[in-house]
Amino acid sequence: MRKYTASLSAVAVALAVAGCQQSDGPQGEKISIEKNPYPSTYQPMPRQSTLITNATVLTGDGQRIDAGDVYMVDGQIKQVGKDLDVQADVTINAQGKWVTPGIIDVHSHLGAYPSPAVESHQDGNEMTSPNTAAVWVEHSVWPQDPGFNRAREGGITTLQILPGSANLFGGRSVTLKNVPAHTMQGMKFPEAPYGLKMACGENPKRVYGSKGVLPSTRMGNMAGYRKAWIDATEYKRAWEKYEADYDAGKNVEAPERDITLDTLSAVLDGDILIHNHCYKAEEMAMMIDLGKEFGYHSGTFHHGIEAYKIADLLAENGNCAALWPDWWGFKMEAYDMVQENVAIVDAVKNSCAIVHSDSDTTIQRLNQEAAKVMYRANDNGFDIDEAHAIKWITSNAAKSLGVADKTGTLSAGKQADVVLWNQNPFSVYAKAEQVFIDGAKVYDRNDEKYQAQSDFMLGQR
Numbered sequence: 329m330r331k332y333t334a335s336l337s338a339v340a341v342a343l344a345v346a347g348c349q350q351s352d353g354p355q356g357e358k359i360s361i362e363k364n365p366y367p368s369t370y371q372p373m374p375r376q377s378t379l380i381t382n383a384t385v386l387t388g389d390g391q392r393i394d395a396g397d398v399y400m401v402d403g404q405i406k407q408v409g410k411d412l413d414v415q416a417d418v419t420i421n422a423q424g425k426w427v428t429p430g431i432i433d434v435h436s437h438l439g440a441y442p443s444p445a446v447e448s449h450q451d452g453n454e455m456t457s458p459n460t461a462a463v464w465v466e467h468s469v470w471p472q473d474p475g476f477n478r479a480r481e482g483g484i485t486t487l488q489i490l491p492g493s494a495n496l497f498g499g500r501s502v503t504l505k506n507v508p509a510h511t512m513q514g515m516k517f518p519e520a521p522y523g524l525k526m527a528c529g530e531n532p533k534r535v536y537g538s539k540g541v542l543p544s545t546r547m548g549n550m551a552g553y554r555k556a557w558i559d560a561t562e563y564k565r566a567w568e569k570y571e572a573d574y575d576a577g578k579n580v581e582a583p584e585r586d587i588t589l590d591t592l593s594a595v596l597d598g599d600i601l602i603h604n605h606c607y608k609a610e611e612m613a614m615m616i617d618l619g620k621e622f623g624y625h626s627g628t629f630h631h632g633i634e635a636y637k638i639a640d641l642l643a644e645n646g647n648c649a650a651l652w653p654d655w656w657g658f659k660m661e662a663y664d665m666v667q668e669n670v671a672i673v674d675a676v677k678n679s680c681a682i683v684h685s686d687s688d689t690t691i692q693r694l695n696q697e698a699a700k701v702m703y704r705a706n707d708n709g710f711d712i713d714e715a716h717a718i719k720w721i722t723s724n725a726a727k728s729l730g731v732a733d734k735t736g737t738l739s740a741g742k743q744a745d746v747v748l749w750n751q752n753p754f755s756v757y758a759k760a761e762q763v764f765i766d767g768a769k770v771y772d773r774n775d776e777k778y779q780a781q782s783d784f785m786l787g788q789r
Contacts, residue, residue, distance in 0.1 A: 371514075379419045380427055381412075384752075386426065386427070388718055404742065432736065433685050437452050437490065439489055443688060455495065473782065477782060480506045483694075485505065487691070604627060628682070629642070633656050636666055636668070639672050650728065654667055670705070680728065
């Protein structure tokens with residue numbers, strides 16, 4: 329049965345790329361693929377120019393400014409410094425308080441696995457084929473998930489929603505701004521690139537091996553990836569030939585659309601970023617080689633329990649590593665962890681270490697997750713301060729998502745995604761007092777007008 333399934337798949341791919349047949353007669357209308365059929369409708373909330381004064385400012389690019397000021401105008405960071413001579417609609421005296429960029433979580437399932445966790449809302453993993461690159465997780469996001477509000481109360485201003493990790497190719501991710509909205513598109517981060525969720529190791533081989541289909545081993549995993557990328561390469565080539573022939577005046581038929589291969593070929597074009605669930609060092613190394621074989625970048629490795637073993641390789645290849653501070657041992661491939669994992673990866677020149685949550689609860693305290701790493705690492709001989717550690721949940725995370733030119737640091741021209749903390753954000757007592765997205769206040773711990781509630785929670789608090 330498996331043999332026939334594979335043969336039919338091969339025939340389907342052949343048919344999909346069998347376009348570009350030339351015929352006599354005038355050209356028909358040129359066929360093109362709409363790359364953004366579900367565009368963002370996000371609009372910033374009402375905002376005023378705001379000046380925060382006398383705060384301890386962590387800019388997200390390694391700087392700390394004591395008694396510093398942050399000036400936001402028209403949704404952007406206008407100035408950051410000391411004793412700024414500017415006028416604002418609102419001035420906040422933040423003496424004794426701290427300011428950071430908005431916190432970014434690169435690994436979340438909010439909206440796709442919402443709370444309450446009832447079966448009818450568990451829409452985060454299309455576990456019906458090893459390759460479900462055709463699905464887009466944004467079509468599962470429930471914007472009324474109360475978890476978005478809880479995350480905002482923890483200073484989360486941007487988050488990537490990923491499909492689950494049962495498949496070799498799990499589908500497209502989406503990056504959201506953490507604003508109250510009635511539609512997914514109202515949260516969608518404008519111009520943020522899509523991601524493609526891939527998964528290494530035990531999950532795909534367990535899920536599909538138990539069904540008697542490839543993969544049931546790690547070598548089966550690799551064979552599945554390679555087969556898919558070969559198909560994507562042929563599909564991309566067929567479309568490029570069609571466009572070249574059409575532009576040359578030929579009357580040619582377009583290749584047949586395949587929405588699985590649309591996603592994979594967009595990775596090959598560099599339009600979609602890879603986000604790879606991968607724990608073990610040797611598997612991450614293989615995924616780097618896989619990317620080189622087919623000409624795409626292997627992107628960000630998520631979870632990366634053994635990332636510390638290949639920190640040099642990750643930095644050399646420009647991979648980000650999104651890691652937990654102290655969560656491991658829950659299965660064999662997640663066994664060989666050290667609590668200095670993030671710090672060891674971070675210590676290499678040109679590294680990109682990130683602290684992520686993959687949790688609807690720890691996303692509410694991602695600042696403290698980063699704090700765990702800093703304190704544990706310093707106990708073991710590292711020299712990491714707050715100005716550096718904040719990069720793990722701000723600028724490095726923005727780099728992973730392809731939005732570092734827009735957010736992640738407090739620098740002139742960046743979007744004014746800002747958190748005002750009641751004290752050092754690496755304290756266990758730290759609380760986000762006010763949160764701004766594009767200069768608009770979206771949360772205020774002391775003002776109920778800025779404490780959004782989902783429809784689900786109305787009447788329950």
